[in-house]
Amino acid sequence: MHVLRPLYVVMALVAAILAARMLVVPKDFGIHGSDYMYSWYRKASEEDWKAFKVKYQGRDYCKDCHPDPYQQLRSSPHKVIECENCHGPAIDHPSNPPKLSIDRSRELCLRCHTYLPYPTSKRAEIRGFDPDRHNPGLECAGCHDPHRASKPK
């Protein structure tokens, strides 16, 4: 019967692998929904993603505690810009972070206001300038108020 010994070894191996598989593969791993090709996964992963932390809260999150800058911005041509685009994500402000940053850099303004006269793009309609000629190196906020989108005082 010694010729059968390799067979027993293989059978034991298969049994061990199946037992290990039962322990390793989560209970909720399987076909969820009708589609075999695209819906074969661990169900709890959906909840993992839903629990991901939200950082950008939107301007409605800001308006109750900061009504003045909110109103000022909303009545300026910059009303389409979200507060958090320049001040960074609110996350759980005021507890975390207690203070938001203010991006005063020239580069922030250049995102929209570098003059790019591109036909078929809305960019061409924005009032722009040549950053190499108009006060290079200076911060725009030194003369222009971004909340009012105003001409220099």
Next chain:
Amino acid sequence: MNRRDFLNLSLKGLAGITLAKGLDEIFQPREGLASSKLVRWVFLVDTYKCIGCGFCVKACKLENEIPLEANVSRTWVERYVVTRGGRVFADTPKEARDGFTTSRVDLGMGRYQDMKRENIDKAFFVPKLCNQCAKPPCVQVCPVGATYQTADGVSLVDRKWCIGCGYCIMACPYGMRFFHPVYQVAEKCNFCYHRITKGMKPACVQACPTGARKIGNIKDPQDPVANIIMTQRVSIHKPEYGTNPQVYFIGLSEEVR
């Protein structure tokens, strides 16, 4: 059939019809269908409206914890400049994380090309993000079931289950997938699944000042984005691959790859 049987049967039949009609009134299957929240997320990009500010890319990277300095991103903005001679220049410096702040097009290898206004035939920006294909090849090739399509049509990556083999990154015809430099697993845009399931807009949609990016539910006939997709001229990326993308574009041009 005698008279007694006939009357008996008609009475039962009438009661049956009335009951069915009554049940229809009480349960209202139409309303039931509407409230069962059939959702299929779709995205609409209007390339005419995009100004290339790159706020979408910055918001996406911060929201979804993709390192700002790494040259990978879930979404990016491409610039196309077509000259009078028919030459096409395209670039996306740092995935447009800092927007387009110069007229010089990045040709790579430290070379730049500036174009005079009178030499430009057309120039525009194209924001790109995962197409959340109805038939996602990236999901099909995953050997371990770590990436999958949810019931509402978004393809997700299970970070605990991904082995990092990279098949999905190779399989995507749009180059949307990449390795997450911190978690060392496959990473992709998921329409900010944590936000849309809470009733919020994706971070890129919220950050866009011009409304070039919109998200909607194609299964809701009242949805404004679904209405635009159903009634206006829209196009998709690379239809020849048969992946059935669910990100629709207004104003795509043949130069866009």
